[in-house]
Amino acid sequence: MKILVIDDEKPTLSMFKLFLTAYGYEVYTAQDGERGLVLFNEICPEIVFTDIRMPGIDGLEVLRRIRESGIASQVIIITGHGDMEKAVEALDLDASDFINKPVERQALNSALARAEKRKQLPLDPGFECSGKQQEGNLSVFLKGKLTASARDVFSGKFNPGVLNDVEQVCLILDDGFSIDRSGISLLTEVIQGLRQKHIRVFMENLSYNYARVFQMAGIDKIAVLKEALPEE
Amino acid sequence: MNFFNDLTLKNKIFISCLGFTLVVSVLIALFTRALLITGLTGELKKRGIGIAQSIADSSRVFILTKDLAQLTALAYDARLGNRKDIVTYLIIGDNQGNILAHTFTTGFPPNIREIVKNQNYEREEINSFNVNHHSVFHVAVPVKEGIYTVGSVQVGLDKQHIETLISKLRLIFLSFLSMVSLIFFFLSHRLALHITKPVSSLIHYTDQITKGNFNILSDDELEKGQFKLGAKDDEITKLTNSFMKMTSQLKQSTDRLKKSQKKYRALFQSGPNPIFVVDKKTFEILDANPNATQLFGYSRQELLGMSLFSLGSLDRGELIHKHPEGETMVISSKVNFYKKNGGSVFVNIHTSLSEYRNEDVIIVAATDITELVEKDSQLIQASKMTNLEKMSAGIAHEINQPLNAIKMGSEYLCMMREKNRKIKDKELGMVLGEISTQVSRAAEIVGRLKTFSRKADFSREVININECVRSVNKIIGRQITLQNIDLLLELDMSILPIQAHNNRMEQVIFNLITNARDAVNERIETVRDIERGRIIISSFSDQKTVGLDISDNGIGIESDRMDLIFESFYTSKEMGEGLGLGLPIIQGIVRDYHGTISVNSSPGNGACFTIIFPAHLKEK
Numbered sequence: 068m069k070i071l072v073i074d075d076e077k078p079t080l081s082m083f084k085l086f087l088t089a090y091g092y093e094v095y096t097a098q099d100g101e102r103g104l105v106l107f108n109e110i111c112p113e114i115v116f117t118d119i120r121m122p123g124i125d126g127l128e129v130l131r132r133i134r135e136s137g138i139a140s141q142v143i144i145i146t147g148h149g150d151m152e153k154a155v156e157a158l159d160l161d162a163s164d165f166i167n168k169p170v171e172r173q174a175l176n177s178a179l180a181r182a183e184k185r186k187q188l189p190l191d192p193g194f195e196c197s198g199k200q201q202e203g204n205l206s207v208f209l210k211g212k213l214t215a216s217a218r219d220v221f222s223g224k225f226n227p228g229v230l231n232d233v234e235q236v237c238l239i240l241d242d243g244f245s246i247d248r249s250g251i252s253l254l255t256e257v258i259q260g261l262r263q264k265h266i267r268v269f270m271e272n273l274s275y276n277y278a279r280v281f282q283m284a285g286i287d288k289i290a291v292l293k294e295a296l297p298e299e
Numbered sequence: 300m301n302f303f304n305d306l307t308l309k310n311k312i313f314i315s316c317l318g319f320t321l322v323v324s325v326l327i328a329l330f331t332r333a334l335l336i337t338g339l340t341g342e343l344k345k346r347g348i349g350i351a352q353s354i355a356d357s358s359r360v361f362i363l364t365k366d367l368a369q370l371t372a373l374a375y376d377a378r379l380g381n382r383k384d385i386v387t388y389l390i391i392g393d394n395q396g397n398i399l400a401h402t403f404t405t406g407f408p409p410n411i412r413e414i415v416k417n418q419n420y421e422r423e424e425i426n427s428f429n430v431n432h433h434s435v436f437h438v439a440v441p442v443k444e445g446i447y448t449v450g451s452v453q454v455g456l457d458k459q460h461i462e463t464l465i466s467k468l469r470l471i472f473l474s475f476l477s478m479v480s481l482i483f484f485f486l487s488h489r490l491a492l493h494i495t496k497p498v499s500s501l502i503h504y505t506d507q508i509t510k511g512n513f514n515i516l517s518d519d520e521l522e523k524g525q526f527k528l529g530a531k532d533d534e535i536t537k538l539t540n541s542f543m544k545m546t547s548q549l550k551q552s553t554d555r556l557k558k559s560q561k562k563y564r565a566l567f568q569s570g571p572n573p574i575f576v577v578d579k580k581t582f583e584i585l586d587a588n589p590n591a592t593q594l595f596g597y598s599r600q601e602l603l604g605m606s607l608f609s610l611g612s613l614d615r616g617e618l619i620h621k622h623p624e625g626e627t628m629v630i631s632s633k634v635n636f637y638k639k640n641g642g643s644v645f646v647n648i649h650t651s652l653s654e655y656r657n658e659d660v661i662i663v664a665a666t667d668i669t670e671l672v673e674k675d676s677q678l679i680q681a682s683k684m685t686n687l688e689k690m691s692a693g694i695a696h697e698i699n700q701p702l703n704a705i706k707m708g709s710e711y712l713c714m715m716r717e718k719n720r721k722i723k724d725k726e727l728g729m730v731l732g733e734i735s736t737q738v739s740r741a742a743e744i745v746g747r748l749k750t751f752s753r754k755a756d757f758s759r760e761v762i763n764i765n766e767c768v769r770s771v772n773k774i775i776g777r778q779i780t781l782q783n784i785d786l787l788l789e790l791d792m793s794i795l796p797i798q799a800h801n802n803r804m805e806q807v808i809f810n811l812i813t814n815a816r817d818a819v820n821e822r823i824e825t826v827r828d829i830e831r832g833r834i835i836i837s838s839f840s841d842q843k844t845v846g847l848d849i850s851d852n853g854i855g856i857e858s859d860r861m862d863l864i865f866e867s868f869y870t871s872k873e874m875g876e877g878l879g880l881g882l883p884i885i886q887g888i889v890r891d892y893h894g895t896i897s898v899n900s901s902p903g904n905g906a907c908f909t910i911i912f913p914a915h916l917k918e919k
Contacts (some may be wrong), residue, residue, distance in 0.1 A: 078704035078733050084712050085726060120696060122780045147696045168699045169706035170712055 068183075071095045073103030073129060074145065074279045075121045079168075083116065086175065100124025104132055107140070112181050119153050119165075127153065130160045141182035145170065152284040159247045161212075164276050177275035177295075181242065188243045193217075194259035198224045203234035210241040215249035222257055235267040238290075242272070251284050258289050269293060310497035316487030319478070324476040327601065335468060339461045343385065344425055344436060347456040350377055350386060351440035355452040358391055359442050362399065362450040370400035378402055387435050387455040390415060394448050408420070411437075411455075421448055427458075434458040441901050497535045501542055508546060511553075540702060572666045579652070579659040582607045582615075586655070594667055596639035607663060611636030633672055633891065635758070645672040675887065679818065682884045683806050686813060687752055693778035698744055701737035708734045747774055751805055759798045759892075761915050765790045765844055767804040768836050771812060774805075779812065782817050784832030786812070794840035795914035799892040808886045811849040811908050812836070814881065818853025818906060825854065826903075845914050850907035856900040864898065 070092045072083040078276045080096040095110055097103035100123050107115065115133060119126035130142050144157040144165035154165045163185050164178040194217035195210040207224055225236070246254070258268050268290035273281065278294045281287060303311065354377050361369040374389045388411075390401040396416045401407065408430050414437060426437045436456040441448045567574055569919065573591030575584050595602070595610065608615060612635050636644045646665035651661050687694070708730040715722045751774060768788060779786045812834060819832035832881045837848045856864060865886050889896045891912050902904035 075705065076700045078737055079700065079707070081729070081733065082704050082707035082711065085730065086707060086714075089711065089715065089720070120781050122783055150692075168705040170710075171706065171711040175710075177872045283775075 068094045068114065069095065070116065071097065071103065071107055071110065071112040072116045073097045073100060073121070073126075074116075074118040075099055076118070079118070079145075082195045083170075083278055086172075087178065090179070100126075100129045103129055107133060107138070108136065111138050112140060113186060113203045114179070115140050116166075117142065118145045118168075119150060119157070120147065127157060127160065130157060130162055134160060139186075141186055143166070143178050143182060151280070154280065154283075155248050155251070156191055158245070158280070161245070161247075163245070164274065166276060167279065173274050181274050184242045185245070194220055196221055196224055196235075198229075200229075200233070203232055205219065205230070205235070206237045206239060209238050209244050211243070212245045212247070213254065214247050215252035215253055217250070218253055221253060225257060225261060230261075230264060230266065233266055235269065236261055236271045237271060239271045240273060240277070242274075242295075244277075246277070246280075251286075255284060255286060255289075258286060262289050267291070271295075307495070308498065309491040312491035312494060315363060316490065317484055320480060320483040320487075328472055328476060332465070332469070335622065336461070336465060339464060340436075343456055343458075343461055344438065346385060346392050347425075347436060347438040347454050348384060348423060348440060350454045351389075351454045354391070354454075355440050355442040355450075356391065358452060359444055359449065359749075362391065362393060363443055365393075365399070367399055374400045374402050385428065385459050387433055387454070387457045390453040391442075391450060392453065393450045419802050430455055443814055494535070497539060501539065504546070508549065523547055566901065570664075571687070572664050573646075575602075575663040575665065576653075576655050577607050577661045577663050579661055582661075583658060587659070591665070594638070595636070596642075596645060596664075599641075600624075611644075611646070633668065634665075642744065643669075645669045673838075676754065679803065679806065679884055679888065682810075682881065683752065686806070686809060686881075687748075689813070690775060690778065693775070693781070694744070694748065696781075697724070697777060698741055701741040701744075704737045705734050705741075708737075712904065744774075750802065751809070753802060759800060761796045761798055762801045762804060763794070763796050764804060764847055764912075765792070765794060765803060765838055767808055768838065768847070770801075771805050771808045772836075775812060779816055779834065782816065782820065782832070784816055784834060787833065787835045789837035790837050791840060794838050795916070797845050797892065797894075797912040798915040799912065803888050803891075807888055807910065808847070808849070810881050810885050811910075814908075815849060815851035815853060815906070818851050818855070820835060820853075822854040825841070840914060843914055843916075844911050846909060846911040848907055849907050850905060852905040855902040855904050856898065856906055857902050859889050861898065861900070865896075 068091075069221045070087050072080055072087070072094065073096075074080050074083070075098055077098065084094045084096055085121065088128045092114075093277055095106055095112065097106050100117075100121050103115075103117065104124070115129075117126040117129045117282055123134075126144050126146075130144065133140055133142055141163040144154065146154050146157075146165050147168050147199075156277070157165055163182045166178050194213050198207045200203055200206075213221065242246050261268050270281070270290050271293045272295045273292055274295060278292055281292055286292070303314075327582060356375055357369055360366075361373065370391050376393055378386050379390045388402045390411070391399045392415055394401055398407075398412075398415060410428065411430060414426065414428075421441060423441065424439045426439075428435065428437060431454075435458060437453060438456060439451050439453045442450040442452060475542065490630050525623055551786045567586075567588050570588060570590060573594045574588045575585040575591055577584055584602050584605050584607060587599055589599075592599050592602060597605075607613065614631060617671050632647045633645050636646050638644060645668050647668050649664040649666070650661050653660055692829070712722065712727075712730060747770065749814075751770075768790060772786065776786050816832075819834065823829070823832065832852065834849065834851045837850075839846050865882050886896050889912070894910055896910045898906055898907065898908050
C-alpha cells in the first residue's frame with residue numbers, strides 16, 4: 068500500500084519513512100505542499116499524511132485539493148498541540164483522521180487502522196444509527212458520518228417517550244464513524260439534553276484521536292469517554 | 300617724586316602749601332635784597348660824588364695856590380660829622396698825579412698811590428678795591444678851573460656802612476618771613492586737616508562697610524542722609540551725601556541679597572531632589588543637600604571632597620563638554636548611581652553653571668527616577684511577555700518539530716524491540732543521530748526563548764545590531780516563513796557596534812517584525828491582494844551612526860495616523876488584540892539608547908521603520 072507523507076520537517080519525514088516502512092508500506096515523502104500534490108497525482112497513494120502548517124500550500128489546502136482531485140485517499144492531518152480549530156476544520160473537509168505532533172505510536176497505529184477501515188467503506192457513507200434497550204441501559208450504535216443533516220435521524224433516537232425508563236445511554240461508535248463541526252455540536256446538544264434528564268452518557272469505541280477532539284469540544288465533561296483498545 | 304606719592308593726602312597738601320610759601324618768600328627776599336643793595340650803593344656813590352664835588356669846589360683855590368695846610372684842613376673837614384661813617388679817606392691831588400693832601404694817618408697805602416698816579420683826571424670815575432682790609436669805592440672827581448683840570452678830589456667810600464644796613468634789613472626780613480611761614484604752616488595744616496579729615500572718616504566707614512558692618516551708622520543717620528563731617532554744602536558734604544546714599548542702597552541690596560540667599564539656601568536644603576555643588580575643574584563635591592545625603596546614604600561630611608564620578612557611572616566627557624552658559628540642561632538620563640550600601644539608584648542629571656564661594660561650580664541635580672525606571676522595565680517586560688504569548692502557538696510548533704522527530708525515533712526503536720525485530724545498523728545510527736541533533740535543536744530554541752524573555756539588567760553592553768537581528772530571526776523567522784512571508788536579511792557586515800541591551804534590542808526588532816507581519820497579513824486579508832508578503836531587514840552605518848530599516852509590503856499607514864502610532868494606547872488592531880503599547884515602548888527603548896525611530900509609509904505601499912543609534916566609538 069502506498070503512503071505519501073508531506074511535511075516541511077526533514078527529520079519528521081525520515082522518521083515517518085522508517086516507521087511506515089517497518090509497517091510494510093510503500094512510503095513516499097515530500098517536503099512541501101506543491102511537491103506533495105505533484106507526487107500525489109503521480110502515484111495516487113491510498114493514504115496521505117500531511118502536516119497542517121507548512122510554508123506555501125498548507126495541510127488544509129493540500130486536503131482541499133486532494134478532495135477536488137476526486138482521487139479517493141484517506142488523508143490524515145498531522146497537527147500540533149493547540150491546533151484543534153484547524154483539526155476541526157480538517158474534519159469538515161472530510162479528513163479521515165488527524166494525529167498530534169509529537170506523533171505517538173498508538174495514535175499512528177490507530178490512525179492507520181481507521182484509514183484502512185474507512186478505505187473499505189463507500190466514499191460518502193450516510194449516517195445510520197440503531198438503538199437497543201436493555202433494562203435501564205440504552206445502547207445506540209453510530210455509523211457513517213455524523214453531520215447536521217443527520218439531526219432528525221440522530222435525535223429521533225432520544226424521543227422523550229423512549230427515555231422513560233432509561234438510566235444511562237451508551238453511544239457506541241462504529242470503526243468507520245466520522246464527524247464534522249456541525250456533527251460535534253449536534254452530539255453536544257443531544258448529550259446535554261440527556262444530562263438534563265439525569266441520564267448518564269457513555270461513549271464507547273472512540274478512536275484515539277476522536278477522544279482528543281471530544282475532549283477539546285468539552286464532551287468529556289458531560290459524558291464518559293471510553294477509547295477503543297489499540298490494535299497491535 | 301616717589302616719596303611724595305607715598306605721602307598721605309594730608310601731608311601732600313601740607314607740604315605743597317608750605318613749600319610754595321617758602322619758595323615765594325625766598326624769592327621776594329632775594330629780589331628785595333638785590334633792589335636794596337643796588338639802590339643803597341648808588342645812593343652811597345652819589346653822596347660820595349657830592350662830598351667830593353663840594354670838596355673840589357672848596358679846594359680849587361687852594362690847589363691853585365698850593366696851600367697844603369688849607370687843603371689838609373678841607374680834607375679832614377670832609378670826614379667831619381656823620382660823613383665819617385661814609386668817607387674812609389679823602390685825597391686831594393694836582394693835575395700831575397701828585398698828592399697834595401690826604402686823611403691817612405697811619406701811612407699811605409701803596410695801591411692807592413698807584414691808582415692816583417694812573418688815573419684819568421678829566422672825568423669822574425668810580426672803582427672798587429680794598430684799602431687796609433676795607434672794601435671801598437674809590438670816587439675820583441676832577442677839580443676844574445674853566446676848562447682846565449687843576450686837580451682831583453678822591454674819596455674812599457666805606458662799603459661796610461651799606462653792609463651794616465643790609466644786614467639789619469636782612470634780619471628784619473628773615474623774622475618777617477619766619478612769621479609768615481609759621482602762619483602758613485598752621486594754615487596749611489588746618490587746610491589739609493579740613494580736607495582730609497572727612498575723607499579719612501569716609502575711608503574708615505568704607506572699610507567697615509567692606510567688612511559687612513552696616514551698623515556703624517545708625518538708621519536715623521542713614522535716613523537723614525547726612526552726618527556732620529564738613530561744612531554745609533561744600534564738595535565734601537556732597538561727597539558724603541552721595542556716599543550715604545550709596546551706603547543705604549548698598550545696605551538695601553545686601554539685605555535683598557541675604558534674603559535671596561536665604562531663599563535659595565532653603566530651596567537647596569528642602570528641595571525634593573538631591574543637589575550637589577561640584578567643582579567645575581575637579582568635579583569634587585563641595586556641598587550636598589540633605590536629600591542627597593538621605594538618598595545616597597552618605598553623611599554630608601563623607602560626601603564633601605568625594606568626586607562626583609565615584610557616585611555613579613557618569614560620563615565625564617558629557618559633563619565637561621555639554622554645559623552651555625547660564626542654562627540648565629539634562630546631561631544624561633537614567634544614570635546608574637550607587638548608594639553607600641552598594642544599592643543602585645537611577646537618576647536624571649540636570650546641570651547648570653554657577654558660582655559658589657568665588658569658585659566656578661556646576662550645580663548638579665540628580666532626580667531619583669529609580670521607581671520610574673523599574674516601572675519602565677516592568678512595562679517593557681510585560682510588553683515582551685505579551686509578544687511571546689502571541690507567538691506562543693508558533694513557538695510551541697517550533698519546539699514540537701524536534702520533539703516529534705525524537706518521539707517518533709524512540710517509538711520506532713521501542714516498537715522494533717518489542718516485536719523482536721532486528722534493526723539495521725544504518726537505521727539505528729540514523730535514528731540515534733537524529734535524536735541527538737533534535738535534542739540540541741530543541742535546547743537551542745528553549746535557550747533562545749529564555750534569553751529573550753529574561754528581564755534585561757541595567758548595565759549596557761556593546762552589541763552588534765546584526766546579532767540581534769539574527770537572534771530574532773532564529774526565534775520567529777520560521778513562523779514568519781510559515782505564514783508565507785519572506786523574511787530577508789540584508790545585513791551590512793561592517794557596521795559599528797552600539798551601546799545598548801542585547802535583550803531589549805531584540806525586543807525592538809521582534810516587535811517591528813511582528814508589526815510588519817501583521818501589516819502584511821492585514822493587506823492579504825482585507826485587500827485580497829495575492830502579492831507575496833515580504834519583510835526586509837537591512838542594517839547600515841556611517842562613521843557615527845548605526846541604523847536598521849525594517850520594511851514590509853504590508854497595508855501601510857494612513858498619513859493622518861502617522862503621528863498617532865507612537866502614542867500610547869493607540870491601536871489599529873481590534874479590541875483585545877493589542878493594548879497599543881508596542882510602538883511607544885519601542886520608542887522608549889530606542890530613546891534610552893539615544894536613538895531615533897521614524898517611519899515612512901503610505902497606504903498600500905507598505906511601511907519602512909528606521910531606527911538609528913549613535914555608534915559606540917572606541918575610546919581612545
